[in-house]
Amino acid sequence: METLLSFIVVFGLLVFIHEWGHLVFAKRAGILCREFAIGFGPKIFSFERNETIYTIRLLPLGGYVRMAGEDPETIQIKPGYDIGLVLNNEDKVEKIIINNKSKHPEARVVQVEQIDLEHALEIVAYDEHDEKVTYSVDEKAKLIQDEIATQIAPWHRQFGSKTVGQRSLAIFAGPLMNFVLAFVLFTLFALFQGLPVDEARIGQITDEGVAKEAGLMEGDVVLSIDSSPVDSWIDMTAVIQQNPNEPIDFEINRNGEALVIEVTPAERENPQGEAEGFIGIMQPSEFSLFGSIVFGAQETWFFTTMIFDVLSLILTGDFSIDYVAGPVGIYNYTGEAAALGIFVLMRWAAALSVNLGIINLLPIPAMDGGRLVFLGLEAVRGKPIDPQKEGMVHFVGFALLFLLVIVVTWNDINRLFM
Incomplete structure (x- = not known):
């Protein structure tokens, strides 16, 4: 269960930040973003905000931002169709009822002669008196089909209407945000864990290591090992690794006091399959x-x-x-x-x-x-x-x-x- 939750959190974060990059820069360019989805397949959860439907879907295999104009519109209205129109206070069409018009008694039922929802934003239709009327359409009008609302996408709100630069930035922003996320996570790691310091100094000591049993303490400065001076963490660990199961003397400075402590490194196998010594200490770190x-x-x-x-x-x-x-x-x-x-x-x-x-x-x-x-x-x-x-x-x-x-x-x- 821990692995599953960790995978969902990590993968969800990576997909979210990637798609969020697409979303933000697409909206800055004025593109209508119909859906922001994490996952594919059937919806598990959704809500709508600022023209966009945010969804979590069943299959956690990625995500997407559905921008207007990238795919053909699924709802098409042709001349001869009977539709219902709901007007706003400015006498502009704010709802276009495709079917189930009986559920919208406030709608005016008309027969379409011409319709342009991309450029002119007009509907030329015959009303109940068989008179031709031209209706202006609000650029945020919604098409209602099977009681599901879909906002229209005028040409200036579609992906293809934007400059090459704007479209490129909207696409590039997804991967860019992944690099930004990586930078933030690595920086936070260093802030919380500290930065490794190449000093011959004892860092955190593990509970099960021989260093704790021998009496070494975090912060001890190692001056020499077996009378051989050591000046760095690399020098110190090299001596330890070369002496598995062999007692060695640590000459240390602890708060101004000189001490000599004997430590016998335990033995383990390194990645090359060779025996090496270790005593259970971490590299010292500093916070900056x-x-x-x-x-x-x-x-x-x-x-x-x-x-x-x-x-x-x-x-x-x-x-x-x-x-x-x-x-x-x-x-x-x-x-x-x-x-x-x-x-x-x-x-x-x-x-x-x-x-x-x-x-x-x-x-x-x-x-x-x-x-x-x-x-x-x-x-x-x-x-x-x-x-x-x-x-x-x-x-x-x-x-x-x-x-x-x-x-x-x-x-x-x-x-x-x-």
């Missing part, structure tokens, strides 16, 4: 607001370059599917991070956020990077790519991505049972 900000930037840059190093293996032919984790693998690693504490989970979430930002910026169809490529081509050509052709490319890209997810997930499952 400026240092934490620098640490946040450095860690974000480190993980960015590391991910690009892995992706570069595709060009050299050294890339392996084992370098990639799907939903199952991420779920498993999130559980392991959560078991090690909130701060380890925080760093894991930050690393995942960088990963999500980079993957979304790759020039892959159906991803943000693929959409930016088409916007770049539009800027060069001076006109947009045929929407049907672009849609087909994104559809094929999405299908291939879905296939990749299946392969990676199968590989994740196999690794769990190896």
